[in-house]
Amino acid sequence: MRIIPFLFSTIITIVLVVSLNKKWGSIPPLGRFLSPQEGFWQNAEPVDYDYNENLSFAGLKDNADVYIDDRLVPHIFAQNDEDAYFIQGYIHAKFRLWQMEFQTMAAAGRISEILGRDPRFLRHDREQRRLGMVYGAENAVKEIEKDPLSKAAVNAYTAGVNSYIGSLTHSELPVEYKLLSYKPEKWSNLKVALFLKLMSKDLAGFERDLEFTNAKSVFDTDELNIIFPAYSDSSVPIIPRGTSFDTPGIIPIQPITADSLYFKKDTTIRAVEVNKPDRTNGSNSWALRGTKTKSGAPILCNDPHLGLSLPSIWFEMQISTPDMNVYGASFPGSPSVIIGFNDNVAFGFTNAMRDVKDYYQVKFRDDSKKEYWYNGQWKPAAQVLEVIKIRDANDYYDTVAYTSFGPVMYDQSFVSDSTNNTAIAVRWIAHEPSNEILMWLKLGKAKNYGDCEEAIKTFICPGQNMLFASKDGDIGIWQQGKFPARWKGQGLYLMPGEDSSYKWQGYIPQPENPHVVNPAEGFIQSANQQPVDSSYPYFIPGNYIVSRGVTINQRLSALQQATPQDMMTLQNDYFNSLAEDMVPFMMRYVDQTKLNATEKKYLNEVKSWNFFATPDSRATTIYQAWMDSLKILVWEDQFSKILLPTLSGGVRPDEQTLVEALLKDSSFKYVDNVNTPQVETIDHQITQALKLASISLAKEEKENGLVWWKHKKPAIYHLLRTSVMPFAYTDIPVGGWHNTINAMKSTHGPSWRMIVHLTSITEAYGVYPGGQSGNPGSPYYQNFVDTWAKGKYYTLWMMKQDEAGDKRVKGKISFSNI
Amino acid sequence: MAVILTALLSFITGLQFPWWSIAIIAFLVALFIGQSIGRSFLSGFLGIFLLWFVVALWIDTKNENILSHKIAQLFPLGGSSMLLIFVTAFIGALVGGLAAMSGASIFPRRRRI
Numbered sequence: 001m002r003i004i005p006f007l008f009s010t011i012i013t014i015v016l017v018v019s020l021n022k023k024w025g026s027i028p029p030l031g032r033f034l035s036p037q038e039g040f041w042q043n044a045e046p047v048d049y050d051y052n053e054n055l056s057f058a059g060l061k062d063n064a065d066v067y068i069d070d071r072l073v074p075h076i077f078a079q080n081d082e083d084a085y086f087i088q089g090y091i092h093a094k095f096r097l098w099q100m101e102f103q104t105m106a107a108a109g110r111i112s113e114i115l116g117r118d119p120r121f122l123r124h125d126r127e128q129r130r131l132g133m134v135y136g137a138e139n140a141v142k143e144i145e146k147d148p149l150s151k152a153a154v155n156a157y158t159a160g161v162n163s164y165i166g167s168l169t170h171s172e173l174p175v176e177y178k179l180l181s182y183k184p185e186k187w188s189n190l191k192v193a194l195f196l197k198l199m200s201k202d203l204a205g206f207e208r209d210l211e212f213t214n215a216k217s218v219f220d221t222d223e224l225n226i227i228f229p230a231y232s233d234s235s236v237p238i239i240p241r242g243t244s245f246d247t248p249g250i251i252p253i254q255p256i257t258a259d260s261l262y263f264k265k266d267t268t269i270r271a272v273e274v275n276k277p278d279r280t281n282g283s284n285s286w287a288l289r290g291t292k293t294k295s296g297a298p299i300l301c302n303d304p305h306l307g308l309s310l311p312s313i314w315f316e317m318q319i320s321t322p323d324m325n326v327y328g329a330s331f332p333g334s335p336s337v338i339i340g341f342n343d344n345v346a347f348g349f350t351n352a353m354r355d356v357k358d359y360y361q362v363k364f365r366d367d368s369k370k371e372y373w374y375n376g377q378w379k380p381a382a383q384v385l386e387v388i389k390i391r392d393a394n395d396y397y398d399t400v401a402y403t404s405f406g407p408v409m410y411d412q413s414f415v416s417d418s419t420n421n422t423a424i425a426v427r428w429i430a431h432e433p434s435n436e437i438l439m440w441l442k443l444g445k446a447k448n449y450g451d452c453e454e455a456i457k458t459f460i461c462p463g464q465n466m467l468f469a470s471k472d473g474d475i476g477i478w479q480q481g482k483f484p485a486r487w488k489g490q491g492l493y494l495m496p497g498e499d500s501s502y503k504w505q506g507y508i509p510q511p512e513n514p515h516v517v518n519p520a521e522g523f524i525q526s527a528n529q530q531p532v533d534s535s536y537p538y539f540i541p542g543n544y545i546v547s548r549g550v551t552i553n554q555r556l557s558a559l560q561q562a563t564p565q566d567m568m569t570l571q572n573d574y575f576n577s578l579a580e581d582m583v584p585f586m587m588r589y590v591d592q593t594k595l596n597a598t599e600k601k602y603l604n605e606v607k608s609w610n611f612f613a614t615p616d617s618r619a620t621t622i623y624q625a626w627m628d629s630l631k632i633l634v635w636e637d638q639f640s641k642i643l644l645p646t647l648s649g650g651v652r653p654d655e656q657t658l659v660e661a662l663l664k665d666s667s668f669k670y671v672d673n674v675n676t677p678q679v680e681t682i683d684h685q686i687t688q689a690l691k692l693a694s695i696s697l698a699k700e701e702k703e704n705g706l707v708w709w710k711h712k713k714p715a716i717y718h719l720l721r722t723s724v725m726p727f728a729y730t731d732i733p734v735g736g737w738h739n740t741i742n743a744m745k746s747t748h749g750p751s752w753r754m755i756v757h758l759t760s761i762t763e764a765y766g767v768y769p770g771g772q773s774g775n776p777g778s779p780y781y782q783n784f785v786d787t788w789a790k791g792k793y794y795t796l797w798m799m800k801q802d803e804a805g806d807k808r809v810k811g812k813i814s815f816s817n818i
Numbered sequence: 819m820a821v822i823l824t825a826l827l828s829f830i831t832g833l834q835f836p837w838w839s840i841a842i843i844a845f846l847v848a849l850f851i852g853q854s855i856g857r858s859f860l861s862g863f864l865g866i867f868l869l870w871f872v873v874a875l876w877i878d879t880k881n882e883n884i885l886s887h888k889i890a891q892l893f894p895l896g897g898s899s900m901l902l903i904f905v906t907a908f909i910g911a912l913v914g915g916l917a918a919m920s921g922a923s924i925f926p927r928r929r930r931i
Contacts, residue, residue, distance in 0.1 A: 002923040009919035034906040035837035036873035044881035726888035777885030
């Protein structure tokens with residue numbers, strides 16, 4: 001034995017192997033990662049991958065078949081519901097496991113556990129826990145397991161997911177697990193509930209209560225009501241104007257202290273929410289009765305607007321059992337089809353935008369947070385210890401106090417720096433026990449509008465405008481959710497929390513939620529606008545959006561003999577109705593004598609613009625820069641006086657509000673810059689705004705020619721965002737803006753487009769910007785994006801089992817019970 | 819001969835066992851074939867280089883470079899799939915060569931194949 005060479009080579013080999021098997025910072029274990037038999041190469045699936053498979057699981061009650069078609073859409077044919085949901089779980093995991101787990105870990109505030117120590121991740125995780133995401137999910141699981149229908153479905157779904165996880169070898173793990181060097185944990189019913197709370201946060205978690213509270217230090221509440229109006233006159237409500245409403249079943253009473261302790265009190269608070277959902281998380285939907293369609297059959301359309309990601313939040317599939325046959329977009333993470341259709345009805349959702357989250361100022365007895373002052377005495381606050389695991393570091397402990405309002409989200413140990421033991425508790429509808437899954441389980445089997453109306457009754461959060469159309473010819477919509485009955489102004493600002501007088505006094509009775517069936521107009525449309533006109537007998541604050549509803553209403557009113565192709569054109573419409581109103585005003589007041597040649601050039605381009613925000617449009621870029629400049633000139637002088645919170649620019653009035661105010665009165669008082677001794681009038685500000693905008697426009701013109709899509713840089717990022725840029729799809733030539741029907745911003749927009757024509761054999765079209773496979777190594781990872789970007793659609797195939805030999809079928813997975 | 823044996827046996831164990839089984843195989847092959855230390859390093863190196871290169875290339879071709887092109891951007895390889903395959907092969911080969919050296923140094927010099 002040659003000792004020296006032996007020791008030398010053995011030690012070096014061992015050191016090398018150990019180093020290559022270890023994660024170094026963000027570099028994965030290279031030996032493992034690069035190994036062709038174990039590493040990422042194993043995720044580079046052959047483009048002609050064979051999807052035929054035979055699988056057996058004890059969890060199944062019977063045999064079942066799944067046909068995978070040429071777009072990788074699975075068509076499940078099972079003998080009973082439980083098997084169907086088991087298989088749905090398995091299939092979701094097969095194609096999207098990493099995404100399902102990552103999203104639910106994020107919902108639960110467990111990002112640090114995967115990604116390691118970083119103040120941003122810790123802040124995110126603490127925020128999620130303190131917001132009560134897990135608290136709400138735990139309450140939801142209890143409700144899910146109380147109902148036999150949802151219990152069976154969710155249990156089966158979870159079992160299906162776990163069957164897939166259990167079958168995975170190390171080399172079969174999705175590539176993200178290999179990059180980040182960790183393994184999936186078991187799936188659970190709690191994770192299904194967490195996924196729905198994630199959607200609840202995205203859709204019913206946006207409010208600006210704390211920002212408005214701080215705005216009260218500069219504006220009084222009357223002024224705030226003008227610049228953040230509850231109603232817009234130009235809005236076309238979802239429920240037609242003039243609809244009569246029932247006498248309200250509950251009339252909340254404003255506390256006598258409201259003027260002194262609430263409206264007038266100037267409270268400035270430091271709390272700020274970092275991971276806020278997008279204000280424009282919304283959607284479009286509309287339905288036409290047969291009277292307005294060429295075929296005489298109803299048409300239902302829906303396009304939800306969310307942050308776009310790869311893998312997409314949606315996954316297309318068909319689920320067929322002896323008493324259910326449903327097709328549509330599903331959520332990997334939850335059983336059932338969420339937006340889709342069966343053989344009788346179609347169902348679509350847009351965000352209600354209603355405010356269902358309020359804040360209360362509580363006073364702790366001392367730093368321990370163990371007691372708070374409530375109704376004249378010190379009450380004990382439940383202490384919940386949140387353990388935040390951090391990869392490769394010590395656990396972080398965060399104690400959250402729970403009061404009768406809800407969790408105390410902000411206190412001295414988190415964000416708030418108030419020194420006299422005051423803290424902020426959050427009351428959120430998503431905390432309440434609820435069973436949303438039940439609605440979707442029932443909708444899958446709905447036979448007519450009445451079944452749909454019945455199915456939604458127990459749905460609590462997130463509030464949605466639920467649109468239905470049936471082959472019987474009916475169309476109907478409900479704004480369904482559990483909404484607090486508020487006295488006027490309640491919940492807009494932080495409320496006193498030292499007694500029960502500011503608590504929610506009750507809920508709007510479900511039958512009184514806004515709804516309409518078969519309106520005389522022959523169509524229904526919803527695009528996140530106010531649901532009703534001001535005669536509705538309740539105060540219903542929300543983050544409503546006006547423009548898209550206005551444009552959709554214009555188009556549908558004029559449309560006759562509509563076809564699905566007309567619907568495709570409409571979903572891709574780039575018309576900016578707000579610009580149509582604003583540009584003539586800008587032209588009237590701009591002072592051309594003060595403009596140089598470049599500025600005049602830009603002016604003329606906007607002047608001759610047709611108000612379509614097409615991808616190649618220059619006028620759109622110029623107009624938007626001009627508007628953004630104007631908004632700064634109008635608002636910043638006052639809003640910059642608000643001290644906190646300043647993160648992400650704080651809150652500003654909508655563009656819609658400014659336009660309406662100016663059109664009503666060009667001497668709108670905020671036009672003037674209060675920091676200057678002279679009074680600026682609208683012509684000065686409009687001209688100045690153009691001049692300021694032209695500076696940055698001229699610079700940008702050299703880079704991208706001011707082409708609208710190049711200005712916006714539309715892109716779809718992987719869920720891990722900039723750390724895996726090669727997994728993203730960038731530079732997508734799509735136009736639009738949040739206020740056009742085709743509501744594409746930069747990374748946020750129509751995440752699914754669906755058109756269902758309820759002829760006797762259903763004709764349906766759909767597309768989403770992504771692909772069925774969550775594997776960046778698959779040819780099916782992003783193959784739909786181009787189609788979607790071009791405004792095209794795929795035909796949605798409601799397969800029949802006897803079509804198993806169809807050439808569209810790429811493979812068949814046969815399931816059997818052992 | 820040692821090259822082929824190293825490649826083949828590593829492939830077979832690689833179907834079931836973790837990636838570093840290449841080290842075990844290269845070690846054992848060098849131990850039993852008994853070449854000089856220098857020759858053993860070369861055999862171990864080339865054996866794994868061959869295996870990892872061929873398998874990666876085969877996978878990459880059937881995948882039409884979809885994933886390798888992305889991973890080769892994630893790593894500073896300018897998006898070159900071929901470079902990534904070479905790096906893959908090289909890393910495995912390094913381990914194979916060193917493990918083979920270790921095996922060869924167990925028995926004294928002058929053992930010939």
